[in-house]
Amino acid sequence: MVKVNEKAPDFCLKNQNNEDVCLKDFKGKWTILYFYPKDNTPGCSLEARNFSQSANDFEKQNAKIIGISPDSTSSHKNFEDKHSLSINLLSDPDHIILEKYGVWKPKKMYGREFMGVIRSTFLINPEGNIAHIWPKVKVAGHINDVMNRLKENQK
Numbered sequence: 825m826v827k828v829n830e831k832a833p834d835f836c837l838k839n840q841n842n843e844d845v846c847l848k849d850f851k852g853k854w855t856i857l858y859f860y861p862k863d864n865t866p867g868c869s870l871e872a873r874n875f876s877q878s879a880n881d882f883e884k885q886n887a888k889i890i891g892i893s894p895d896s897t898s899s900h901k902n903f904e905d906k907h908s909l910s911i912n913l914l915s916d917p918d919h920i921i922l923e924k925y926g927v928w929k930p931k932k933m934y935g936r937e938f939m940g941v942i943r944s945t946f947l948i949n950p951e952g953n954i955a956h957i958w959p960k961v962k963v964a965g966h967i968n969d970v971m972n973r974l975k976e977n978q979k
Contacts, residue, residue: 825926825944828957832857832948833924837892837914840900845890845912847952854887854978855948856970858961859927861941863895863903863913867963871943872903874967876910885974886950892916893941947973 826833832855836846847855858875860868875882875889882889892914895903900913914921922928922941931940943963947956947970955977958969 825957825959826924826946826954828954830954832946832952832954833921834952835914835916835921835924837916837921838897839912839914840897840904842897845914847948850888850890850948851952852950854882854885854950854955854974856882856887856889856945856974857925857948858889858891858943858945859922859925859941860891860893860943862893863899864906867943868893869903869907871961871963871966872909872911872913873907874963876908878967878971879910881971882974885971885978887974888912890914892921894919894922945970947977949977 834847836844839845889911894917897915916922919928927942927944929942930937943961945958945961949955956973
């Protein structure tokens, strides 16, 4: 996994509207980059709705929110429509960016091991460096933690 104070790995991926979204597009802004396992699952839906509902508050803090999962752009579009989401959802089906950030790892469920996304969030400063990392995120209360840390880092 990347470390705090390191340069955030750059990327350009397609969003739910099939548009290219690149990290460099957000230079000069704070970026909340969150990785999640799968569209339309309970935890991922709650997290995406929470980030969408708080998007304006983050915008007031000069921060943009980006979600990345291995799901397709069409899956992201359905996810956006179903939950009235207002954030960029990027598709990384080949796990290239997931691996660069160190969030594509072995997981276990019901005694079965498989590769998957470890729910994680990265706060990236306006210069493009990692300011904070939340590994193995629990959705409840996460938005408040991110906002508080953002404000702390902006002081």
